[in-house]
Amino acid sequence: MINRFDRRGAALLWTADSGAAILMAAALAAGVAAAARHDHGALRLAVGAMVAAAALRAALQIGATDAGEIAAADAKTSWRKRVYPRVLVAPPGDRRMLGEAVADAVDRIEDLGGFHARFLPLRRAAILSPLVIAIAAVFASWIAAAIMLATLVPFGLGMALAGTAAARAAARQLDALSRLSGLFVDRVRALPVIVGFGAQERIGRHLADATREVAARTIDVLKVAFVSSAVIEFFAALSVAMVALYCGFNLLGILPFPAPERLTLGEALFVLILAPEFYLPMRRLAAAYHDKQVGEAAVERLEGIAPPAPAPSDRAIEAPPALRFDAVVVDYGETAIGPFTLDVASGSIFALRGPTGIGKSSLLHALLGLAPIGGGRILVDGRDAGDVALAGHVGWAGQSVAFIPGTLADNIRLARPEADDAAVEAAARDAGLGPMIEARGEGMALRLDHRGSGLSGGERRRVGIARVLLKDAPLWLLDEPTADLDARSAADIAAILASAASGRTVLMATHSAELAAIATSEMVLA
Known part of the structure; x- marks a missing residue:
């Protein structure tokens, strides 16, 4: 979590710096007045006060900078904890290049440093500090204080106009930088293939084009930065x-209107010294305005990787749910499948049939x-599937059964890690693995590698079915559970599923007419 105390502390220290500036201006004005009166004692006191005020300002500015850096470090740490897990596991449908995602996770987080260390504390100080200085100036000249406050309007308008242009330029620059990083990293990964096909020249042109785009975007940012600085300084x-004109003419008594x-x-002299200090907080803010644009553009990209976590959902499915696919289109970018509309009744077995690749x-x-x-959308018991806690409540058997190095029992227990040995063996036998368990001396302690070596195709399918049985979930999703099996093994698994699926909602995809025969309803996709 971002340390807001450090950020607010930095803002207060920057505001206190303006208070020290008032003390320094008062000491300098008092020293000049004492020198004019030839009062050496008052002059020495004024010089001592100026030195003390200067030392105080130095300490306040160092403290403000350190507090801002601490807040920036906390912010970057918080974003790393949030973003890195999302980069390591790509979300479904993410078509970004790996290098682009890594560049966003590393470089964009670093781009947040100036935003949190400088801009956010200075933004608060830019509001409070001018008011503090204007109040101090009122005691010497209320007209000079009014001039200062009146000139804030064009000053703020200039910053707003410059900031709008800078925001667009900074966002375009970060997009170009991320694309270049992604292109470079992905092409390095594919270097053997590029060399093998003799595509070095073409890939070199791609990288050159991306580099020129980054250079052009950077020049655009610099143009806006220079123009905005010129406007603000003017x-x-x-x-x-x-x-200065008012104070000088007032002292000379030649103002063109009654004073x-x-x-x-x-x-x-006091008012004249305070005039630059009045605009100093805003000039500091203007100098950090580029940090704001880069930081906000970086946050936008980071939230694209790791959007804010939704509130935890307690809407878990505890009974066999009803499913509805309402004009659902599955979009893989270059290929889109659908739309599909179908309804699966609660507690029913629904078979999806159709040629390979239909969806x-x-x-x-x-x-x-x-x-x-x-x-389209997918509804579970009338609620959007994204609002329902499906995790831990679905039994899954896919086309390919994954294995881990371990025993047969360990691989089946993946479905329910807390299950005891008796429950695991019962699920294995219910899935038809009993003859294999008895034929091998190791039984449930049979060692398997990550490929499931030593098991036949049918036995691997039965391990997947055993996991579904052990899970005992209200919703089963079965993807070709009898594919590539001989007729007898397929018939055995169909019988097992028909017996065990009672009281559950089952949605299965299959080519097999024999397996579809156990379904209470089916749809043929074409």
């Missing part, structure tokens, strides 16, 4: 000049959030 100089006040040398598996993946949905 208004600051003009405002200081107006205060409502008469300034002494000390008062005029049967994609619909199952979309329900689990593993495939990108480009249109």
